[in-house]
Amino acid sequence: MDHRAAGLTDGEALATYRWMLLTRRLEERLALLQRSGAFPLALSSRGHEAAQIGAALAFQPKLDWWYPYYRDLGAVLVAGSTLLDLMLSSFGKATDPASGGRQTAYNWGDRRLNIVARSAPVAVQVPQAAGSALALRRQGSRAVVYCSLGDGATSQGDFHEGLNFAALHRAPVVYICQNNQWAISVPFGRQTAGGSVAQRAAGYGMPGITVDGTDPFAVGAAAREAVDRARRGLGPSLLELRVARLDSHTSDDDQRQYRSQEDLGEAAARDPLPAARGYLRREDLLPDDLERQWEVDILSELDGAERRAREAPDAVP
Numbered sequence: 001m002d003h004r005a006a007g008l009t010d011g012e013a014l015a016t017y018r019w020m021l022l023t024r025r026l027e028e029r030l031a032l033l034q035r036s037g038a039f040p041l042a043l044s045s046r047g048h049e050a051a052q053i054g055a056a057l058a059f060q061p062k063l064d065w066w067y068p069y070y071r072d073l074g075a076v077l078v079a080g081s082t083l084l085d086l087m088l089s090s091f092g093k094a095t096d097p098a099s100g101g102r103q104t105a106y107n108w109g110d111r112r113l114n115i116v117a118r119s120a121p122v123a124v125q126v127p128q129a130a131g132s133a134l135a136l137r138r139q140g141s142r143a144v145v146y147c148s149l150g151d152g153a154t155s156q157g158d159f160h161e162g163l164n165f166a167a168l169h170r171a172p173v174v175y176i177c178q179n180n181q182w183a184i185s186v187p188f189g190r191q192t193a194g195g196s197v198a199q200r201a202a203g204y205g206m207p208g209i210t211v212d213g214t215d216p217f218a219v220g221a222a223a224r225e226a227v228d229r230a231r232r233g234l235g236p237s238l239l240e241l242r243v244a245r246l247d248s249h250t251s252d253d254d255q256r257q258y259r260s261q262e263d264l265g266e267a268a269a270r271d272p273l274p275a276a277r278g279y280l281r282r283e284d285l286l287p288d289d290l291e292r293q294w295e296v297d298i299l300s301e302l303d304g305a306e307r308r309a310r311e312a313p314d315a316v317p
């Protein structure tokens with residue numbers, strides 16, 4: 001989608017891509033660190049960046065509340081987590097803002113930023129986000145709640161209970177389903193009746209919208225509308241962002257065991273990074289030197305964060 005049609009200035013379009021690039025480079029560093037034995041788990045967000053950044057930028061950090069799921073690296077960055085915060089969490093250090101290194105990595109949380117740590121069962125955050133949203137409204141807050149989940153999580157009872165409760169009470173929450181077509185090794189078609197997540201919203205009387213999750217500007221436009229609706233007291237929405245999962249479920253998984261070469265090739269072709277970059281280049285918005293400078297800056301930020309995280313005290317046993 002043309003970024004102007006999505007209501008963004010040239011500067012905002014560039015900033016969107018800068019966030020996507022930061023997310024990608026951080027993900028790559030965490031994967032490398034895991035492979036080198038620095039910590040046990042890495043969980044890839046590659047392929048989801050446009051969805052995460054496009055959606056998260058529609059919210060107001062520090063005012064709004066966040067229930068991100070484990071793949072939502074880009075959203076926690078936009079919410080205000082620093083590279084150091086996220087490294088501390090992956091390294092399991094005592095100063096990790098989520099849990100002092102006690103929680104499994106990728107279950108991020110930060111009291112300072114209204115990011116609520118979820119627990120491991122998928123979809124538990126859906127009713128929690130509904131409850132928080134209702135509480136915020138009763139306190140007279142203008143805050144809206146961001147709650148993300150995968151497509152597999154929509155098979156859980158919590159998903160349906162949460163949507164029902166949120167809609168019934170007009171809770172100011174936006175549900176962001178990042179549909180990558182896989183729940184570990186189970187394809188979408190083998191666990192989701194009806195073929196659509198978004199359509200399920202109709203049963204609860206809330207808007208349900210399907211968006212190309214590889215287009216950050218289309219996602220942003222849909223998310224801003226949903227946030228605005230929630231802020232005006234009109235209740236929750238469900239966005240289904242269709243994305244491609246480029247990597248295995250986690251660093252403990254090998255997707256070549258259950259995905260065909262053809263499927264992997266189709267996913268790779270839907271990588272949102274080169275698509276967004278190509279768009280900005282065609283629009284003459286992303287000069288070579290700016291891109292080079294960003295890469296240099298991000299590399300140095302990552303090096304600094306990694307060094308400080310390595311030096312930080314370990315979690316207390």
Ligand SMILES: Cc1ncc(C[n+]2csc(CCOP(=O)(O)OP(=O)(O)O)c2C)c(N)n1
Nearest residue numbers: 071120121122150151152153180182183184
């Ligand atoms: C209730 C529950 N069942 C099973 C699991 C194991 N599990 C962890 S992640 C996952 C896949 C979820 O897939 P999806 O919601 O599509 O998100 P994705 O990882 O694809 O982004 C499963 C089955 C779990 N954490 N909780």
